[in-house]
Amino acid sequence: MTILTAETTNSAGTRHSLLPLWVGLVVYAVLMSVGDRLLNDPDTLWQITLGQWIIDHRAVPHSDVYSFTMAGQPWISTQWLAQVLLAVSYTVGGWAGPVVVAAGSLGLTLALFARALGRRLRDSTTLVFVIAAVILMAPHMVARPHVMAMPVMVAWVAGLMNAADRRAAPSLWLLPLIALWANLHGGFVLGIALVAPIGLDAALGAPARRWSLLLRWAGFGVLALIVSFANPYGWEAILASRRILDLGAALATIGEWAPTDFSRFGPLELVLLAGLGLALWRGVTLPPMRILMLLGLLHMALSANRNLEVLALLAPLIVAAPLARQIGGVETADGAPAQPAFSVVATALSLAIAGTLAFATLHSFAPPREQTPAEAVAKLKTLGVQRVFNDYDFGGYLIASGVSPFIDGRTELYGERFVVEQNAAVRLRPPEKLFRLLDDYNIDATLLRTEDGATRLLDHVDGWEKVYSDDVATIHVRKPGAAHTAEPKVDPAR
Template sequence: MKSTSINQNEAKASYTAWQLVLMVLTVILVALYAARPLFNVDVFWHLELGEWITTHKAIPKTDMFSAVHPESSWVQFQWLWELLAYLLVSSSGITSLRVFQVVILTATFVALFGTFYQRTKGTALALFLVIFALLLYEERFQARPDALNLLFFTAVLSFSLKPPPQKRIRMLLSIFVVCMVWSNIHAGSAVLAAAVFGAAAIGGTIQHLVNRSNENPTIRWAWTCLATCVVGLISNPIFFSGWYHFIEIYPAMRATGNWEWEPTYRMTANGLHPYFIFLSFAPSVVALVYLADLVTQIRRKDQQPIAWGETVLCIGLLLLAHQASRNAVLATFPLAFSLPRLCSRLEIRKLTLSLLLSATLLLCISYAYRIEHVRGGLIPTINMLSYDLEPTAYPEELGAFLSEAGIEGKILNQGKWGGYLIWSSWPQCRVFVDTRHHLNNPMWETYYSFHNPQTRADAANRAADNWGLDLIAFSGPTFPFQQPPKGWELLFKAGPQELYLRTNSANAEKNRLRALEWAGAQRQDPRHSVAAAVIPQAAQRWLGHPFNKSRLTEAQATIGKDPSGKSERTIGGILAQAGAYIDARPYLVESSRLSPNNVRTWYWLALIGWHTEDRNLLAHALTKLANLPLNKLAPVERIELAMLSSQSPPGTEPIRQD
């Protein structure tokens, strides 16, 4: 007996240590994910709206950023987050927004653990549920209003689970304040508060009718909480107009193919990594678990009756979790209700061990995807924390050029660049599209045509003729060999960031002169390209970006140590993107020797052969590429190779675009 007692104490101590380690690791991962450089394509138009609200002391009601219809109606019902985020950034810089994210998201998961522990009365079970929620929510760790939704939902759920308190006025005031703040930060998701209190009220009423019991004071309290919640929600001055506008544009937002609006079961389209498999099937597995629990409750009539408020709420949450991947985390809460009951009924031996093993596995899946798969390891992840903005996510050099040179016009732009271009160059420049995708049917046609390299030139001319768009901003190669259609000229290029100018627009000559002034050059001959003076300065800025400098430094340090030629290919590719073709050539030639079947290396060599008029190098590269799969190249790059192949010397095998 004494030996058994000792073994049990040792097992309990080991479980406690295991739980503590998992808690610490979970907090570290939450903070690490939240602290990553800003990468969300929405954040900068949110900040620009915050600046406008600060300046004008009003909430905008038109799409003032649009180059096509700045007077059209647009209701943004996330105004409070935009205002607070702008005030934070304007006073303390972009880094402060990342710090805010770390604090808020860490607090969210601490609150989540407290809520689950209060519900389950078990540390291991609460910890498992928190890590389960982390996997379903970590993609939402973005600097945008909906990053706060889980914290608000957790607070509202905690209110709904509490019995009627003695000091009811204080409780109702707390509910009102939470719902009011949530509504003004993200009115779209704040309706979940009404869903939670509504489920409690409706479920309590159903239970009263089914059981034919006397009126229960708890039911009156539930309806009072719901009424208080609704009053808090509609305190947002644009709650109704915002929702009406959202319903109008929702189909178009779904049509963009943004994965966060896709059903969770489609997430395996992103790959068969365990993370995507979990994301795809977790809500469905939870639905089956909850259904099994519900059926068991119905059969066990001698036990406690069904809690209809909980049932109504959980069914609604599971429907939302399946409807869009952005809602997947909601599946955690039905699991928090049903799992403790199922565990107690099944009498699983070594339940704590099973839960801790499962939690550890989920944490490993999260780490394997977010740290190893996305970043390439813990050290690169930590190194990336030195950047405020995710490298390559935003056109930083192009935005600086537009602002510093004072370029004016209407930009036909890459969709994901819209927000940053608004932040860096509005109001002197307006954009065709940003990630709100507020487009009418003719604009949608132009948008899709412009993002298709086969029809891009026609789309650019159509946009110029129909709406007066006179600038093009896109990730290159926008056009093959930076040669735009007639009527356009290249004005700026920094790595892949390209800007083209409509040659006969009202702002054309003014923008040329301002670009030359920015480059510290003078135009000696009107026949000379302005880009020839601007691009060297832009290339130096792009190469001087800390991320590109670090890549070059790291690659230089490993030359000769990597038999695959990756270091040489990295250096050659960066230099080629900057237009330094002569400097890039020896690195890429060496890379082709070490890795003779790398399609990216041969693509760069073909481009270098064309730009430097080295026909031997061009013919050799095209011959090699004719026997390699080109699926890793961008569509425009394949078009370039097909065009080069058609002009190549006799005997060179043709290259197909597809």
């Protein structure tokens, strides 16, 4: 029989343990030890550059100021505050700065996650959810704005779910969180959207106060929407999020937006099978609205890899109370462990800061060479070319180097058709598309990965001269009198 409410005797009190503190510290320490991997995303480069632009101009962008293909076109950055934080951290600490910011944000996220779950579930159960979350989040743990918004997302949804479990309206003190989220990342739209189903779940569980509770949740939702306008773009920030979702086929060309691939065993399949096994073994049931929310988050995760962290962090918060009722949760607040002493927290943070300073002095952080073709771009600057057709992943480094790119990670700026055509051209689908783009945009030079099909083809095309090549990037320049540099290989067997 489906449980229609998620009430639990544990909601009366608050339980604290050292587990959240240890989770946050361990996650932070591990991520710092592999900090270079947090820089393994080309978008980090242009995010930092844009953050410095915002600081220098004391304004946020309203049009493209970097590419030559979309120069002057309307474009806004709903991540402006996170970009400023990245730029400041880079100015203060070099590449160690963004690593510390990202590792700290992720550590805080999982500490808040463990604390929220620990109000309902035993530490052992909470730890299982933390491990599952880390597995799902790992591919997207990079120094980008979304990781700075994660702690806010967890705190916001945990606050909403706590109110729903108590069959009460959310506290107005949650509203500053949505304002902060709206300035850190466009994902705040999801936070507002979740108010409706969570509020309905709360109302369904309180038949005697159903309509009054619905009105209070509706009022809170309206206030949350209004408060989210407290950003430099106002209501335009919501429209920007919609434009990303409308990119259609372009999203499939970007790894983080591609749908989940079940042809190989991966993290999501592992977690789903484990969850399904638990549900079948223990007979876990959920209230109707929580089932719908869980299915919605699962749909998002299946539709795009970048939503795996949303499923990992929010699904456990939604199921925690009914799960505790069925498999056993923490005892009531009477006799529960006291909140960790301030001295314990202060000591732990002091050790983390000291460890960070010591490690940062011994280790030099840097983005991977595959994303930063420094030698090739240095050569490109000596050529005096203005219009460069570049690989998608090189766009961020070109912006950071002061070179106008053909394309970069701001997919919503370029639009579906442009992104799809650039991707097809680099992959020679068909080869004619490459030459059409080179001609249509009067391209002077190309900066592509050495292993790209387009790079190999240009080696055999008259009118294009290879002037630089290494194991990462190759440069061809348009030169009408140039003959191809290598003969095509012929397979006699064919």
